[in-house]
Amino acid sequence: MPDSTNSLPLALLRRAATAVVQWFDSDYCPDGAEVMRNEPDRVDWVRVMPFVFLHAGCLGVIWTGTSAFAVWTAVALYFIRMFAVTGVHHRYFSHKTYSTSRFGQFLLAIFAGTTVQRGSLWWAYHHRHHHLHSDDPEDAHSPHVHGFWWSHIGWITSRRNFPTDYTKIKDLAKFPELVWLNRFDLVVPILFAFSLFGLGEVLAAQAPQLGTNGWQLLVWGFFISTTFLFHGTGCINSMAHLMGRRRFKTTDDSRNSAILALITLGEGWHNNHHRYQSSTRNGFYWWEFDPTYYGLKLLSFTGFIRGLKPVPRSVLEEGAHADHHASVEAAIKSAQAHPHYSSLRRVVPTAAAIAVATATANQAMLPQKADGPAVHKDVTELAHELKTRGPENPPVI
Numbered sequence: 001m002p003d004s005t006n007s008l009p010l011a012l013l014r015r016a017a018t019a020v021v022q023w024f025d026s027d028y029c030p031d032g033a034e035v036m037r038n039e040p041d042r043v044d045w046v047r048v049m050p051f052v053f054l055h056a057g058c059l060g061v062i063w064t065g066t067s068a069f070a071v072w073t074a075v076a077l078y079f080i081r082m083f084a085v086t087g088v089h090h091r092y093f094s095h096k097t098y099s100t101s102r103f104g105q106f107l108l109a110i111f112a113g114t115t116v117q118r119g120s121l122w123w124a125y126h127h128r129h130h131h132l133h134s135d136d137p138e139d140a141h142s143p144h145v146h147g148f149w150w151s152h153i154g155w156i157t158s159r160r161n162f163p164t165d166y167t168k169i170k171d172l173a174k175f176p177e178l179v180w181l182n183r184f185d186l187v188v189p190i191l192f193a194f195s196l197f198g199l200g201e202v203l204a205a206q207a208p209q210l211g212t213n214g215w216q217l218l219v220w221g222f223f224i225s226t227t228f229l230f231h232g233t234g235c236i237n238s239m240a241h242l243m244g245r246r247r248f249k250t251t252d253d254s255r256n257s258a259i260l261a262l263i264t265l266g267e268g269w270h271n272n273h274h275r276y277q278s279s280t281r282n283g284f285y286w287w288e289f290d291p292t293y294y295g296l297k298l299l300s301f302t303g304f305i306r307g308l309k310p311v312p313r314s315v316l317e318e319g320a321h322a323d324h325h326a327s328v329e330a331a332i333k334s335a336q337a338h339p340h341y342s343s344l345r346r347v348v349p350t351a352a353a354i355a356v357a358t359a360t361a362n363q364a365m366l367p368q369k370a371d372g373p374a375v376h377k378d379v380t381e382l383a384h385e386l387k388t389r390g391p392e393n394p395p396v397i
């Protein structure tokens with residue numbers, strides 16, 4: 001009969017040994033990946049050590065010091081690799097919003113591997129799952145279900161979220177080269193870190209005026225830049241379902257935020273994206289800053305990628321109408337809130353003007369005349385109705 005006092009430490013030891021092997025072979029699951037995925041959420045401290053090490057490595061700056069070159073390298077690598085997160089992990093592997101050759105896809109997966117956010121297949125599997133279960137209890141990183149910190153960072157430390165379910169991403173799992181990169185997901189980051197160290201050493205010898213060296217570039221270009229990159233990306237999981245405006249009434253609580261779009265190169269237009277995931281652009285209108293899309297568009301001119309998918313006109317029109325109604329509603333609410341300063345008579349033209357301006361701006365984005373006249377007609381009718389009803393009985397929008 002097994003002694004429980006002995007078997008518990010043994011089980012813990014076995015679990016720790018498994019986690020260490022998984023650092024290097026992320027598909028290693030002696031009890032089966034399905035068993036792991038069905039466990040309750042629990043932080044696996046041994047498995048998560050490389051991630052802790054990534055953060056701790058930032059402290060290396062105490063010994064390596066700083067140079068302008070190293071800092072700018074870190075900034076540049078943040079944005080270049082944010083492009084890899086958004087343009088490759090997300091808009092290619094997760095949603096297939098454009099096409100490329102098989103070899104091109106392999107290069108993209110290596111590029112995305114430098115972001116140190118596991119393999120592209122793991123990323124795509126979890127992201128597709130998020131879209132299927134957004135903000136319901138199944139969603140691994142909903143701030144509404146699990147809280148802010150779990151959605152930002154906690155969920156990736158949980159044992160159940162480590163394995164990739166290849167059956168859910170069959171379109172990607174059929175490529176052995178992608179599965180290999182996903183399974184051994186530390187290979188690319190290690191090579192990337194060594195390259196930075198090597199570059200720093202070469203510069204120290206060949207261009208000493210830059211004041212940098214291998215260790216300094218390793219700390220700034222790899223540890224600090226990657227840690228910021230992780231938290232910038234994490235903001236989409238945590239903040240993009242909490243902060244900003246909801247243009248589309250999706251079944252989740254996704255939001256559009258210009259601030260998040262700035263730090264994530266366009267991913268902040270998250271409500272747009274939840275409304276229509278297949279488009280290469282997340283910023284649906286010209287004023288929604290989406291550098292990832294601009295970069296992909298430029299790349300498409302080289303022929304390396306092709307078939308960028310547009311936002312359907314019906315979705316653009318739906319958004320334009322939603323903006324129009326939101327503007328009119330806001331103007332009328334403001335008139336009702338401040339009747340002494342702004343009588344309805346004086347506000348009517350303001351509301352109509354805001355509505356017309358919004359509708360015109362939105363219509364200007366549409367490829368053809370679409371429903372432009374209909375939107376203007378709505379506003380004209382609204383103004384007319386306001387005139388005939390008088391200020392005491394504003395129409396219902």
Ligand SMILES: [Zn+2]
Binds near residue numbers: 240
């Ligand atoms: Zn989301």
Ligand SMILES: [Zn+2]
Binds near residue numbers: 090095127273277
């Ligand atoms: Zn997505």
